Amino acid sequence: MLRELAELVTGMARREARCGLLTPPFVATGREGPSVRVRLVGCRLCGARDEARVWPAPMRADDGAPGPVLSMLACESLTARAVLPIVTAAEHFPELRDARFTTRALTWAALSHLAPEDALARVDAAERWVNGPDESPGRTLPASTRPHRPGAAWPGYRAALAPRFLTPHPALPSWLDIQYEAERRSVLLQRFEGA
Numbered sequence: 001m002l003r004e005l006a007e008l009v010t011g012m013a014r015r016e017a018r019c020g021l022l023t024p025p026f027v028a029t030g031r032e033g034p035s036v037r038v039r040l041v042g043c044r045l046c047g048a049r050d051e052a053r054v055w056p057a058p059m060r061a062d063d064g065a066p067g068p069v070l071s072m073l074a075c076e077s078l079t080a081r082a083v084l085p086i087v088t089a090a091e092h093f094p095e096l097r098d099a100r101f102t103t104r105a106l107t108w109a110a111l112s113h114l115a116p117e118d119a120l121a122r123v124d125a126a127e128r129w130v131n132g133p134d135e136s137p138g139r140t141l142p143a144s145t146r147p148h149r150p151g152a153a154w155p156g157y158r159a160a161l162a163p164r165f166l167t168p169h170p171a172l173p174s175w176l177d178i179q180y181e182a183e184r185r186s187v188l189l190q191r192f193e194g195a
């Protein structure tokens with residue numbers, strides 16, 4: 001089981017690293033660029049609820065307008081760069097222009113009845129749309145997450161800065177987070193050193 005988890009984690013880390021190297025679309029000064037609308041979903045584990053947030057571009061609150069929508073847990077937070085795969089996919093694949101995406105944490109929350117290695121394999125499979133719309137049954141965003149702690153005192157805020165590859169809540173052994181981050185950084189360093 002641990003070996004299967006470790007292999008999945010390595011593959012997911014490499015995928016996020018590759019997505020992090022995507023080129024954002026060019027947006028002329030003063031023009032409105034593409035956006036990803038965000039829908040917050042209440043968390044059954046910690047009770048966090050949908051509440052107004054200030055989103056960094058290209059994220060914005062879901063107002064029902066056309067375009068891609070990302071659903072995420074109300075207790076998690078993503079960087080603006082994390083949604084870049086959605087922006088570029090909506091640009092390249094017409095069938096993903098109005099697609100509905102979910103974060104890993106939200107996908108994982110719906111798989112809690114499965115064994116960890118089976119649940120993680122499902123998350124991994126649901127991320128393959130980044131290679132093409134027909135590559136996966138799901139639309140999970142390959143991005144690490146962080147706990148959302150508005151107004152937290154410095155120690156709590158500092159703890160929340162550390163990314164977690166799957167969910168803000170304890171889920172898998174913490175060494176997998178360390179392995180994930182090491183693999184992701186290693187891919188990024190290789191790309192930069194080879195550039």
Ligand SMILES: [Zn+2]
Binds near residue numbers: 045047073
């Ligand atoms: Zn939560």
